[in-house]
Amino acid sequence: MKNQDANNHCLAELSAASKRFGKIVALDSLDLEVRPGELLAVLGQNGAGKTTAISLLLGLEQPDSGSARLFGHSPHLIEGRRHIGVMMQEVFLAAELRVREHIDLVASYYPNALSAQCVMQSTHTESLADRPYGKLSGGQKRQAQFAMAICGRPKLLFLDEPTVGLDIQSREVMWAALRRLVDEGSSIVLTTHYMEEAEALADRVVVLAKGRVIASGTVQQIRALVVRKRVTCVTSLDLRQIAAWPDVESVTREQQRLLIATSNPEVVVRRLLAADENLCELEIRRAGLAEAFTELTQEAA
Amino acid sequence: MSSTYLEVGRGFTPAAAMTRFRILRAYLTEAKYESIRMLRMPSFGIPLLVLPVGLFLLFGVLIFGKSIQGDPDTGKWIFTAFAVMGMMGPGMFGFGVSLAIEREQGLLKLKRALPMPPAAYLVAKLLMALSFGAIIMATMVAALPVGHVHLGAGQVFGMSAINILGTLPFCAIGMFIGTSAAGRSAPAFVNILYQMMMHLSGLFYPLPKVLRAIRPIWPTYHLQQLVLWAAGVASDGRPIVHAAVLAGLTVVLMALSARRLVRVG
Numbered sequence: 219m220k221n222q223d224a225n226n227h228c229l230a231e232l233s234a235a236s237k238r239f240g241k242i243v244a245l246d247s248l249d250l251e252v253r254p255g256e257l258l259a260v261l262g263q264n265g266a267g268k269t270t271a272i273s274l275l276l277g278l279e280q281p282d283s284g285s286a287r288l289f290g291h292s293p294h295l296i297e298g299r300r301h302i303g304v305m306m307q308e309v310f311l312a313a314e315l316r317v318r319e320h321i322d323l324v325a326s327y328y329p330n331a332l333s334a335q336c337v338m339q340s341t342h343t344e345s346l347a348d349r350p351y352g353k354l355s356g357g358q359k360r361q362a363q364f365a366m367a368i369c370g371r372p373k374l375l376f377l378d379e380p381t382v383g384l385d386i387q388s389r390e391v392m393w394a395a396l397r398r399l400v401d402e403g404s405s406i407v408l409t410t411h412y413m414e415e416a417e418a419l420a421d422r423v424v425v426l427a428k429g430r431v432i433a434s435g436t437v438q439q440i441r442a443l444v445v446r447k448r449v450t451c452v453t454s455l456d457l458r459q460i461a462a463w464p465d466v467e468s469v470t471r472e473q474q475r476l477l478i479a480t481s482n483p484e485v486v487v488r489r490l491l492a493a494d495e496n497l498c499e500l501e502i503r504r505a506g507l508a509e510a511f512t513e514l515t516q517e518a519a
Numbered sequence: 520m521s522s523t524y525l526e527v528g529r530g531f532t533p534a535a536a537m538t539r540f541r542i543l544r545a546y547l548t549e550a551k552y553e554s555i556r557m558l559r560m561p562s563f564g565i566p567l568l569v570l571p572v573g574l575f576l577l578f579g580v581l582i583f584g585k586s587i588q589g590d591p592d593t594g595k596w597i598f599t600a601f602a603v604m605g606m607m608g609p610g611m612f613g614f615g616v617s618l619a620i621e622r623e624q625g626l627l628k629l630k631r632a633l634p635m636p637p638a639a640y641l642v643a644k645l646l647m648a649l650s651f652g653a654i655i656m657a658t659m660v661a662a663l664p665v666g667h668v669h670l671g672a673g674q675v676f677g678m679s680a681i682n683i684l685g686t687l688p689f690c691a692i693g694m695f696i697g698t699s700a701a702g703r704s705a706p707a708f709v710n711i712l713y714q715m716m717m718h719l720s721g722l723f724y725p726l727p728k729v730l731r732a733i734r735p736i737w738p739t740y741h742l743q744q745l746v747l748w749a750a751g752v753a754s755d756g757r758p759i760v761h762a763a764v765l766a767g768l769t770v771v772l773m774a775l776s777a778r779r780l781v782r783v784g
Contacts, residue, residue, distance in 0.1 A: 276632040299634040300537060306632070310624035312552075314559035319552055326548035327634045329537040350559075370634070 228287075229254060229301075229374045229405050230275045235284035237270050237429075244270040246429035247284065252374060257396065257406040259416035262426035263515050268409045271426070272376055275407075276304065289373075300328060303372035305363045307379045313352025317343060317362045320351055321369050328370030341365040342391055356383035364392060368399070375399065375406045381415060393419060413508035425511060427518035437507055444510040449478040449486055453497045463489060475499065537634075545636050549643035554650055557613050567612065568651065571605030572658040580666050587667055592752050594668045599678070599746045600722045602659045603739055606686045607716065609651035611709045614644045615693025623702030641777075645690055652686035670750055678749035685742040688765045691772035692738070698776040698783075741765050 230252040237245040245267045252258055252275075262268045273279040274286040277293030288298035311320060318334045325331035338344045343365050346358055354362060360383055367375055377396075381389045396406060396419055410416055416423055416437065423440050425433040433440055446467060452474050461469045465482040480486045483502050490497055505513070558564040579587065579597045587594040621627050630640055656679045663670065670678075696708050717723075719730055720737035734740040741761040747754040748761075 278628060278632055296634050296637065299632070302632075302634075304629065304632045306625065306629050308625050309629045310621075310626060311629075312556045312626075314556040315552055319555070323548055323552050324633060326541075326545040327636070329541060376632075 228252065229289060230407070231285075231287045232271060232274055232281070233285050233287075235271075235274055235281040235286060237274065237279060237282050243429050245274070245281070248426075248429060248431065250275075250424060250431070252405055252407055253422075254373075254405055255400065255403050256421040257400050257408060257419050259420035259423045260407060260409045260426065261413075261416060261423060261511055266426040266515075267429040268426055269378070270429070272378065272407065272409065276302075276376065300370070301373040303367035303370055303375045305360075305367040305375070305377045305380055307382070309363075311351050311359075311363075313350060315351055316348050317351060317354070317365070318347040320362060321366050324366045325369040331370045332368075334369070337365045337369045341368070341395060357385060357388055360384055361388060361392070364395070368395075373404060375404060377406060377408045379410055380408070381410070381412065413506065413511055417507045423507070425514055427515050430518075432518045433514050440514075441505055441507055441510050444505040444513045445481045446479050446505055446509070446513070447481070447483045448503045448505070448509075449480060449483050449490070449501070450475050450503075451478075451490060451497050451500045452476075453490065453494045455490070455494050455497075460490075542636055546639050546642055549635070549639040550646040553643040553647040557617070557647055557651070563613060567605075567608040568654055568658065570608070571601045571655050572662050574604075575601040575659060575666065576662055579668075580662075584667060591667075591669060594666065595670070595750050595752050596747065597723070598659070598663070598666060598668045599682075599743055599750060599752075602656065602678070602682050603685065603722060603743045603746060604717055605655040605659065606652050606682055606742070607689045607713055607739065609648040609655070610686050610689030610691075611693040611696070611713055612706075613651060613693070614648050614690045615695075615697040615709050616705050618644065618694060618697030619700050619705030620702040622697070641694070644694075645687075648686045648690050648693075649683060652683045656683050674750050678746045681749050682742070682746050685745070685765065688738045688742070688769045688772075691769040691776070694776040695772045698779045735764070738765055738768055 228251045232245075232248050232250040234247045234249060235245055236243070236247050248267065248271060250260075250271055260268050260271065270279065274281050275288060275293055277286070277288070277295075277299065286293050289301050291298035293299065315323070318338070321334040321337055325334060325337075332340075334347075338347055341361060341364060343358075343361050346354065346362060349358075351359065351362060360380060364377075364380060367377065380396075381392055384392065393415075396408075400406060400421075408416070408419065420437055423433075423435065423437055424431055425440065433443055435443075450472075453476055455476075457469050457471055457476065460466055460476065460478060463486065465480050465485050467479045467481065469479075470477045478486060487500065487502065490500075575598065579594065579601065583597070587597065627640070660675055660679060663675070692712065693709065696705055696712070700708050716737050716739045719726070720734055720740040720743070721731065722739055722743055725731075726734065735756075741764050744754040744756055745758055745761045745765075748758045
């Protein structure tokens with residue numbers, strides 16, 4: 219019964235998973251779960267443990283302690299893996315095979331796969347169908363890999379940096395595809411270095427550092443963890459003078475504009491306006507996910 | 520955009536289980552694309568397929584054809600030499616070198632993460648090597664009429680069957696190198712071993728006494744003796760021993776490599 223519950227509520231799960239590579243602790247008792255219908259973004263600097271965490275869920279690595287489950291099975295069993303699609307970052311596929319053939323091959327692994335034609339239509343890769351994989355550009359390779367990842371109608375997709383090398387238009391197409399997949403009930407685990415990508419797509423964000431979860435929640439919640447806000451304006455006031463004010467954490471100049479970081483923007487803005495009547499282009503922004511991420515990971519370091 | 524984008528999640532009714540038929544199909548699809556891709560590789564496909572018959576026509580017909588005409592057994596011997604040589608390539612280069620490269624390039628990792636039937640990857644390479652072996656053997660047999668080599672239909676069939684099965688020990692050697700060596704060094708190892716097996720086993724010419732004594736360490740020697748036996752030419756040793764050596768080598772090397780592949784990847 220418990221197992222069934224696990225199946226219903228959690229598609230993939232790491233519990234207290236630890237993994238060492240020699241002296242390096244890659245994962246330190248990590249808990250991670252993927253729920254149905256969510257897009258989970260796993261963020262972290264290089265070496266934070268993202269790849270190791272995904273490798274455990276895919277059965278590519280074995281945890282030293284703790285456990286990994288995929289659809290209620292050990293990830294080593296093929297049963298669980300029949301529900302997943304995978305897009306890896308550093309993989310060289312056979313250069314001599316055409317895109318259509320690559321999709322056809324991966325589709326043969328699944329019980330109820332889509333035809334290559336159908337997948338290429340949905341992913342707008344029909345124009346690549348008969349081109350040898352080795353002749354594709356970096357971005358086109360990512361598109362082909364994405365088509366391969368979804369051809370088995372996976373319930374859960376693992377995407378490692380899916381939009382690296384894509385032009386803006388192709389990235390938009392892929393984002394739209396990801397949103398549709400989630401709308402149709404699929405779950406996605408996304409690792410990315412692009413904060414805007416996580417910000418645009420993720421239902422939930424997990425930030426890893428040194429093999430542990432240092433923050434987890436919606437994009438809103440993660441941003442709110444960082445109280446600091448950013449005030450920008452064009453002013454004749456002296457940078458050093460402002461830096462000395464209470465509540466001001468840092469001041470930097472970017473061309474004509476001053477960038478002021480503060481956790482108390484109301485007080486700072488009142489004082490700015492009082493000190494400089496000609497102040498203009500005033501803007502107050504809360505921290506974006508990128509800033510939150512930087513701050514969180516710096517604290518953890 | 521259509522409303523039936525991917526219908527993901529809708530396919531997971533119990534009826535959509537992976538049937539035996541689909542599993543078989545997955546194995547065959549893997550083998551099909553492995554063969555297609557090898558055929559398209561400029562450094563592999565055509566040269567490997569054409570080289571044995573080409574060399575046989577050059578040496579066995581054009582250059583030494585006249586002298587062979589009066590010596591039927593030498594003709595058969597030269598024919599078996601190129602036929603055996605032809606079986607080495609698909610296993611050692613096609614299976615072995617490609618395995619080493621794909622291990623290094625992460626393809627094997629992706630395949631392990633995907634629900635590929637566990638043995639499909641290796642079975643595909645094996646079937647690819649066997650089909651290449653069969654094609655090479657067919658080209659050799661097609662060249663028989665011009666080669667002054669006279670064999671009965673039964674003999675041709677027997678030696679072809681034995682020789683094609685003879686790709687297996689070379690697949691095992693390739694697999695062993697492919698799982699032990701790094702992608703960049705595998706071609707070098709394979710090349711050295713290929714040359715040694717070709718020249719030190721007495722495949723093409725009689726060897727000096729010292730080398731003759733150690734011939735039995737080379738699988739090419741055993742395979743050539745078996746093929747000669749099937750062609751009705753006097754051969755060294757007993758066929759059953761040659762077959763046992765080749766089978767044993769295949770099983771042991773494949774088991775060792777499979778173990779390493781599971782442990783190390």
